[in-house]
Amino acid sequence: MATHAFLPTATWSGKLFEGQWSPGAGTQDVVEPATGERLGEIAMADPAQIARAAATAANAQRDWASAPYDTRAQVLRRAAQLAEEHNDEIVQWLVRESGSTQLKAGFEAKVNTKALHEAAALPSRSIGEVLPSEPGRLNLARRRPLGVVGVIAPFNFPLYLAMRAVAPALALGNAVVLKPDPRTAVCGGFVIARLFELAGLPAGLLHVLPGDGAAGAALTSDPNIAMIQFTGSTGAGRKVGEAAGRHLKKVSLELGGKNSLIVLDDADMDLAIANTAWGVYLHQGQICMATGRVLVQRSIHARFLEKLVAKAKSLKVGNPADGEVAIGPLINAQQRDHAARIVAEAQAAGATLATGGGYKDLYFEPTVLSDVSRDNPAFHEEIFAPVAVVVPFDTDDEAVELANDSEYGLSMAIVSSNVGRALKLGERLRTGLLHINDQTVNDEVINPFGGVGASGNGTSIGGPSNIDEFTQWQWMTVKGEAPAYPI
Structure with a gap:
């Protein structure tokens, strides 16, 4: 790499991110597909580490959800600023670790930054409605954070396809456990960890844990995980959807296409x-x-x-x-x-x-x-x-x-x-x-993105759909005093 000012090898080598850089249950080499060169090694998480991360995230999430909206927005804005400042280094990680061309890597880094800017606007958005009701009763519907969101991200657009879930989930008051594809764990995971670490995100809210299928299964079954956002193959997505459904978790599946x-x-x-x-x-x-x-x-x-x-x-x-x-x-x-x-x-x-x-x-x-x-x-x-x-x-x-x-x-x-x-x-x-009058590969960050049939489960991510995906409705009523019911 030409420069390591943003993500020095010593920071992440042999480690994963739990609010701080820590050893994992094992290691895996980071390999450049273009040459076969070894670029370093990452730590791998096991199911026990997933469970600890989910519990830590659940505890940290409560204070984060109740923080002033501008506190959350400032972290997202700072992360976007850092992404812009270190764009060249991020691009080179995409090129070397994921095999991206310079053109594709530059585009991905750009939409990643745009996703952070868009997410920074979410904390100040309206989060509910005042509904009609009987006189003397205030009738509200408001959006509340889900809790801890598990994100399972793929190798192909590793940075953006993780960030498009991580950023809005955090902005809306959730904590996140991200499992990047181990083949692209640096550009699709540790770059995100470093951006939020330097942006001042409180420790415990974001965990970046590369892992195998057992780690993914642990994420879908953990009681502290409220939702799974999965992007990947349809075959793997069917398994994730089945497991999440069995444990009554909300699930967003962005899958394959022909x-x-x-x-x-x-x-x-x-x-x-x-x-x-x-x-x-x-x-x-x-x-x-x-x-x-x-x-x-x-x-x-x-x-x-x-x-x-x-x-x-x-x-x-x-x-x-x-x-x-x-x-x-x-x-x-x-x-x-x-x-x-x-x-x-x-x-x-x-x-x-x-x-x-x-x-x-x-x-x-x-x-x-x-x-x-x-x-x-x-x-x-x-x-x-x-x-x-x-x-x-x-x-x-x-x-x-x-x-x-x-x-x-x-x-x-x-x-x-x-x-x-x-x-x-x-x-x-x-x-x-x-x-x-265009081709099939399009995404502008501000659009709802989702497929039908075997391409997804009817959910969308991005733009106006992010609030729907990463929060849930709560109905709340307020009266001046409790009524005297007749029984």
């Missing part, structure tokens, strides 16, 4: 290609909103495919730390092998490999699959790699049918020069996020 970008025959071809390349290849396709299917009207399909293949071949693949590249490494060999398996199975099922399909180490070539039918594995499975799946269609009705043929329902997009036509088509799509 997102369709529909290119209509009246689209500007160059803009359609640019949107497709961004949606498919950004961060090597390791994004829940990545464009998993490119549905192209048949009359322009051949020309579109030719241009997309040329675009894929032009994308530079390499170590993001060495300069500007379009495609960096996948997170690990397991993810690489998953992508290679689907590409091979797709070809066996009749798809054509138009370009790519190979890999070296963790670098997967920008790939284009064509002639993909509805019964092809590449049509249905989330690949999480730089693979474009191109499917032709004839009519707008067929485009809707193809796009909706999925258990997922996270993000969809339509590119067309006729906005009215696109809107009419879009009204029929089963998706949580819909973008007209």
